Amino acid sequence: MVNLNFSNLRGDITGGLTAGIVALPLALALGVASGLGPIAGLYGAIAVGFFAALFGGTPSQISGPTGPMVVVLAGLFASLSGDAALIFTAVMLAGLMQIAFGFLGVGQYIRLVPYPVISGFMSGIGAIIIILQLGRLLGHEPPGGTIGALSYLPTALADINFATLALGLGTLVIAYKWPPSLGKYVPGALAALIIGTLVSLVLSVPVLGAIPTGLPSLHLPVFDQSKALLILEAAFILAVLGAIDSLLTSLVADNMTRTRHDSNKELIGQGIGNTFAGLIGGIAGAGATMRTVVNIRSGGKYNLSGMIHALVLLAIVLGLSPLAAQIPHAVLAGILVKVGLDIIDWSYLKRAHKGPRWDFALMLTVLGLTVFVDLITAVGVGVVFAALAYVKQIAQLQIEELKKIPEALNDPEENALLEKLKDKVSIFSFGGPLSFGAAADVGHHVREQVKPGSKVTILDFSRVPTMDVSAAMAVETVTSDALAAGRKLVICGANVDVNKVLESINAHHPEIVAFETLHEALVYAEKQVAGTDSANHRFQAATQS
Structure with missing residues (x-):
């Protein structure tokens, strides 16, 4: 049920505008990282951002493309040899699965995933994003997949494009070191995007090139029997990962606003957003922590702010696409490295040696499986191991009580x-x-x-x-x-x-x-x-x- 609240109109407009500006460079960068291009990132941010806000259960949440979702899409892009129609079909199926999750009440169970498992796969996703960008920072286009990118690294190091490397590292430094006083007016990621693009005008570096403008066209689902299992598996991973990512962000929003989200309604909203994203040629998305925090800090409280954020991006697509065509790949790679570094759970890694060794070992196991195997295996193995450890702990207490x-x-x-x-x-x-x-x-x-x-x-x-x-x-x-x-x-x-x-x-x-x-x-x-x-x-x- 849609429930629009206009009691905080000014704050929601401010929060939505700010979140939209912050989302722009990330949507472009994540669209490129997925393999489907920057416009797919923008369309995904518009569709998921608008419909997840309209139908979701976390009023202040901003949704759009996120690192974890893009990692899955990039792997699917490589597996399907860039068949966009099948990838968008997987995105639509993921959305329908999330809607089903919401109606079945799955949200309450997703929150039971242990913290070391969440920490491990989020840190693993951050590591994957960084690994995939290393070749681009060096001026090359590495093959898809984590293993492929790592294998290609010696080749890239033997032939470094120093202009690209300097531009990418400079973008990363600006994004991190941008003064907070200026960040109130221009977010660090956007400043890095603008400055990096202006500097690139005097350099010879690869740029995005022509970006489609105007309203998106419909991409109806297609069926390929030979690829059906791969599509279903990817859709399920996207649905589960997006659900976990969104509900974790919902918890952050709850802590900041002193409210309580509706997890099942949130899954339905995310599912509707992802279904529409696939339908208009956008990449899958989820609740985005950084954009949600920016929205709340800028005064956003209700779902109107998330809808305004999406409309800001739509206005940019309709009018500013020619300017976005000049953005260098190295600049987006620098922004994505920051995204990867932000996803890694540094706070837990710094304190892990003080906590139970088993939890730390579990986190490292999930991290390794995430990077070198796949996300669903990592989460599945992590949850099973955590459950067995818990059962053993409880059993020990029961036996001690019996003694x-x-x-x-x-x-x-x-x-x-x-x-x-x-x-x-x-x-x-x-x-x-x-x-x-x-x-x-x-x-x-x-x-x-x-x-x-x-x-x-x-x-x-x-x-x-x-x-x-x-x-x-x-x-x-x-x-x-x-x-x-x-x-x-x-x-x-x-x-x-x-x-x-x-x-x-x-x-x-x-x-x-x-x-x-x-x-x-x-x-x-x-x-x-x-x-x-x-x-x-x-x-x-x-x-x-």
């Missing part, structure tokens, strides 16, 4: 019973959710800690809210050990859900007895030790509500 066999209990009567029974009863108190992570070790630890002369083993589930089948199977192992040793097994404190799982696994053990409280279990154990209890308390799940 804390009570020497004394809070209830005086229970404490008296425990003191009376002493070595005749072994009590094991489980704490927290029991899952497959701890299942492998539960039987071993109970077997190790059980008192040699005990006649009754009590498993106390009072503090267990949930249990999975793997943990229940471990309880079955404990049951078998107890019965084989001639001990009675007593279960107490299990809630309805835990009892259902235990009943489904242990129903074939009629010797198991169950009680609602530990006190009842201890009374029963006392009678068993004394040999005075003849009642048969078969285990029954408390399934009645």
